[in-house]
Amino acid sequence: MASLSHRNYRLFFFGQLVSQGGTWMQTVAQSFLVLGLTHSGTQLGLTTAARFLPVLLFGQAGGLFADRADKRRVLYVTQASAGLLAAAFAVLTGTHEMRLWTVYVLALxxxxxxxxxxxxxxxxxxELVPPDDLPNAVTLNSVSMNIARVFGAALGGVVAAAFGLVLCFGLNAVSFxxxxxxxxxxxxxDLFPARRITREPGQIRQGLRYVRGTPELLIPLVMIAVIGALAWEFPVxxxxxxxxxFGGGAAAYGVMASVMGVGAVAGGLVAAGRGRPRATALCLSAIGWGIAILLAAEAPTMPLELxxxxxxxxxSITFNSMAKTVLQLAAKPTMRGRVMALWGLAWLGSTxxxxxxxxxxxxxxxxxxxxxxGGLAALLSGLLAFPALTRIxxxxxxxxxxS
Incomplete structure (x- = not known):
């Protein structure tokens, strides 16, 4: 765990661990808030989609802004804003003023x-670790998100069932x-700041051309887009x-998400000990993940489902951490913000x-x-991309x- 030897990364890791735990509590609460208001799986999917629509439409602009700006200052503003929105969820739910259209507005x-x-x-x-420790840092960041899923989803399910949804939203607001x-x-x-690019016309198109001409980036991003759209929809x-x-409610969902998170933490710890992943390893992880999702789809009882x-x-953690590591290592530092914005567009904006x-x-x-x-999407993406990534x-x- 070489990256944890760096003080700045340790601070970021544990701060994200707490905040992401709160985010998973809110994810549980929002899902059952929508189901309580509408009893509709379609509405649940649409409200989840609303949260990621801006990423789909404006994600590249956000990536260019990250390449131009002081990322630490950007995070001050964005994290504080997300905390205020969680507080708004808590207040409106607690005062019984929450309506479906309000959920859409806050999600947007x-x-x-x-x-x-x-x-x-x-x-x-x-910027928190030297280049040699970047693969480990990226993987551990994914691990922290999944540790947060274990405790956040479980706690969210328990809190929602025992004390109501308001406390879930409130605790998320505090977690930021x-x-x-x-x-x-x-x-x-102690930071390792990337050189910020100067403002010039056409820089978004420049980023898109760069990715289109770099197969090491383009093929994984296509895989991520397909899998992110159809397989990574577990909040739905x-x-x-x-x-x-299975006839359960918020507590049952919390247990399911937590058990999935336990597996993700195990996968992340294994991945964190590996060196630079081969491109074909991304395909193998997609194939294995697809098979696991198909098994979950067919499980006849709750114990087998878990x-x-x-x-x-x-x-999930194996594929996600490998994808982010492959992209960050293949991208030039001056393009990294725009490349990771495309990751966000593919993984989150496809929602x-x-x-x-x-x-x-x-x-x-x-x-x-x-x-x-979702399982078929992951399985077929891995199989179809394997020949091209083998050549790479x-x-x-x-x-x-x-050399």
Whole structure:
């Protein structure tokens, strides 16, 4: 765990751990708030999609802003804004003034915050550690998010069932204080700042051309877009499985998300010990993850479902951490913000399309089909991309031998 030896990264890691735990509590609360208001899987998918629509539309602008700006200052603003929006959820829910249209408005507002927060937060990791420790830092950041899922989703389910949704939103609002505190006490002298680019016309198009001409970036991003749209829709598919297949509620969803998070933490710790991943390893992780999702879709009982979700979690962190590591290492430092914005566009911005599709499928065809579609997407993406990424690995190996 070499990256944790750096003080600034340790602060960021534990601040994100607390904040992401709060975010998962809010995810649980929002899912069951919408189901309580509408009893509709389609509406659940649409409200989840609303949160990521701004990323789909404006994600590249946020990435360019991250390449131009002081990322630490950007995070001060975005994290404080997200905390205020969580407080608004708490107040409106607590005063019984929350309506479906209000959920949409707040979800969209959080989406606009994420336009700037995601690329800045992802690319800021490279400024906290030296280049040799970057793969470990990226993977550990994914681990922290999944540790947060274990405790955040479990606590969210318990709190929602025992004390109501208001406390989930309120605790999330408070959790952003951990990130703000970690940013405030970092040592500026220990940062590894990337060179900020100067403002010029056409820089978004420049980033798109760069990715289009770099297969090491383009192929993983296409995979991420397909898988992010159809497989990574668990805030939609798991509540439907919990309520419509297994007859549970918020507590059952919390247990399911937590068990998936346990598998993700295990996968992340294994991935953190690896060196630079090969491109083909991304395909293998997608194939394995797809098989695990299909097993979860077919599980006949809750115990078997939970057993399958351990492997779903393992596959999710393995694929996600490898994808982010491959992109960050392949991208030039001056392009990293725009490349990670495209990651956000592919992984999160695809949710307005995928979340709506998965919600509709789960509502009309059955909750199990919301997982089947995602599992097939991951499996086929890995199989189809394997030949091209194999050629990239061979070329990279040849270049390393020459150098």
């Amino acid at each position: 507002a959080l989406g606009f915050v994420n336009v700037f927060d995601n690329p800045a937060r992802q690319s800021f990791i490279s 204080g951990a990130v703000l505190a970690s940013l405030a006490v970092m040592r500026a002298a 598919s798991l509540p439907l499985m919990a309520s419509k297949v 057993a399958a979700l351990v492997f779903v979690g393992y596959g 307005p399309i995928g979340g709506s599709i998965i919600g509709w499928i789960g509502q009309d065809a059955g909750a199990r089909w919301s997982l089947v579609v 690995d061979r070329r990279r190996a040849a270049e390393d031998r020459i």
